[in-house]
Amino acid sequence: MEPSRSVHASAPGLTLGADATRRFVGRVEEAIKRARARRRPVLASVTVPVAAEVDVSACVLRARGTGDRSFCFEQPERDGFALAGIGTAAVVEAAGGERFAQAAAACRRLAEGALSDDEASDPQRPAAAGPVWLGGFAFADRGGTSPEWSSLAPLALVMPEVALARQGGEARLTVTAVVDGDEAAAAVIERVERRLTLLDPRAAMPLADPNPVATSRVAGAMPPAHYEGAVARAIERIRAGELEKVVLAREVRVHAPEPIVAGPVLGSLRAAFPACYCYAVSTPEVSFVGASPELLVRREGARAQTVALAGTARRSADPAVDDHLGEQLLASRKDREEQEIVARRIERTLSGVSLWVAAADEPALVRVHNVQHLATPIRAQLAEPVGTLDLAALLHPT
Incomplete structure (x- = not known):
């Protein structure tokens, strides 16, 4: 050539x-x-x-x-x-x-x-x-x-x-x-x-349907009894000392009259959740789209940082009520215990590959569009070169 x-x-x-x-x-x-x-x-x-x-x-x-x-x-x-x-x-x-x-x-x-x-x-x-x-x-x-x-x-x-x-x-x-x-x-x-x-540099994200619920049907993938049973089993294992904390997820399915396209969904998420990590991963068969406030790990040279995120409360359009909900979350014994469980696990894990690990003394509030969380920033000085994927393997899932 x-x-x-x-x-x-x-x-x-x-x-x-x-x-x-x-x-x-x-x-x-x-x-x-x-x-x-x-x-x-x-x-x-x-x-x-x-x-x-x-x-x-x-x-x-x-x-x-x-x-x-x-x-x-x-x-x-x-x-x-x-x-x-x-x-x-x-x-x-x-x-x-x-x-x-x-x-x-x-x-x-x-x-x-x-x-x-x-x-x-x-x-x-x-x-x-x-x-x-x-x-x-x-x-x-x-x-x-x-x-x-x-x-x-x-x-x-x-x-x-x-x-x-x-x-x-x-x-x-x-x-x-x-x-x-x-x-x-x-x-x-x-x-x-x-x-x-x-690749068109002038491209703009297509707009999403402003009221998708009006034309869509949302249904749980499993009956309520499935989740109720999962909660009951989790409580039994916690009381037996087998577990400290369990996170349960509920799957719902949206039945829409037209195919759901990744672009408008991602555009809506990044507009509503600008502080979150907004993503769209697409294969020829499917797109996985979402927004999360949670950082698993970020590495820059020999420094690593992550966030322990646990404990959640709703938001309010009324600023005074919103602040009160945040204060309740910060004072909640249950939520503080959840937060400490996650933070301790991360600190223990990172200490095995680090010269030092430092976590904030007290959790702070992280507020996104619809909820607020307790968050504890954690930093570490790595003892030797550790790749980002290696750190992810140690920490995943938190």
Whole structure:
């Protein structure tokens, strides 16, 4: 392939620009050579600035085809943080008790010898810019057993072909190819060109139905007796000293006259819950969409942080009543005990890999749109290099 080939997109698609195109073409060609010599896949990528006004989730969701995987992750109140990816350059899936270790090892293997831009050359770029693994993991080692979860592995991480990251008034576009030596460079570049052409930087998130309940039917997936029995069994085991705390979830099913699309749901969630972690994980078969105030773990170098979140009360539109509900929650012995159980477990777990672990002396209130929680921030100085997936394996589930 001639190195002058241009990875471009006619309007309205995104573009790498001439310099980044040359870098990407050169890296793809070099990655193919290395993959043939080493007999294993090699990663090639480039990262370029894009306009900070781009709605990265809307851009990705509009471009998503029926056979695409995509991932959107936002926390608007965290300096406008947003990360979205589409396409599959590489995928790691694992199940069982060793799934985190297996996935971490696979990610490290691909990182070895990767051809990508040096972070130091672009100090203003968002921390999430560059080649990035996107995905998640189930509560159970073997994953969900119902048909709805069949296309989501117990642990699945995807390296997207195209990723967009935004934070603090800066945004970056990253294109990634993982080659095994058998594919021609021209085919790799063409695939990236097609993907970029579909990404419209002017895309806006579609609006949701303002009153979806009026046209939908909501029903419990299981009869009330199922949940009542689960509560009774949990109480018995707590009284017997077998358990300290149990979290029960109730599944409901929404029957709507039209298909429920991920984009409008995610748009509504990030507008209503800007302090939460809002996400939409999509496979060709299903989309998993939600908003959670809970941080499992964040690692920056040798520092790790998390939050013990337990104890919940409702909100009120009346500020005085809302404050009173919060004061009651802070004074609640039951909720404080729940909070302490979670905080103690996290501290014990992190202490095994840390020089020190520090938790706030008292929980604070974390308020979101409809509820308020007790939250205890926890920080740790890691004793030795520990990967984020390794920390997740230790802490999951809290």
